[in-house]
Amino acid sequence: MLRISTEKSELDIPLIHQFLSEQTYWAKGIPLATVQRAIEHSLCFGGFVGVEQVAFARVITDRATFANLVDVFVLPAHRGKGYGKALVAAIMACPELQELRRFTLATSDAKGLYERFGFAAPAKPGSLMERYFPEIYAKASSSGGH
Numbered sequence: 001m002l003r004i005s006t007e008k009s010e011l012d013i014p015l016i017h018q019f020l021s022e023q024t025y026w027a028k029g030i031p032l033a034t035v036q037r038a039i040e041h042s043l044c045f046g047g048f049v050g051v052e053q054v055a056f057a058r059v060i061t062d063r064a065t066f067a068n069l070v071d072v073f074v075l076p077a078h079r080g081k082g083y084g085k086a087l088v089a090a091i092m093a094c095p096e097l098q099e100l101r102r103f104t105l106a107t108s109d110a111k112g113l114y115e116r117f118g119f120a121a122p123a124k125p126g127s128l129m130e131r132y133f134p135e136i137y138a139k140a141s142s143s144g145g146h
């Protein structure tokens with residue numbers, strides 16, 4: 001059974017960093033200090049089986065009008081057990097994330113999961129803009145992290 005907690009003190013930061021920096025397509029090479037800062041300034045959800053952390057997600061939010069769901073993962077050895085669905089369900093039920101005007105996320109490989117929770121392509125994709133630096137972590141590591 002998956003236990004989900006928003007207590008940052010329970011998070012296994014080295015595990016989160018290792019997974020994000022080594023096993024994701026979106027945060028490959030992310031420095032530990034960047035992960036720590038991101039966690040500090042976000043609403044975080046850890047998924048645990050016993051005392052072992054097996055899942056994680058982070059929500060960047062003002063807790064009033066907007067949220068962006070990022071860094072969602074379930075460790076490979078624990079996939080296929082419904083933990084991803086349970087984690088997203090807990091996020092969507094979180095009292096601090098109710099009645100938001102906009103809740104966004106970006107995914108290349110899990111659209112089916114998020115569609116179950118009401119996520120869809122942007123209603124006005126032409127109105128969205130971004131600044132995107134996909135190689136930023138590779139540049140940071142090759143320059144000593146500065």
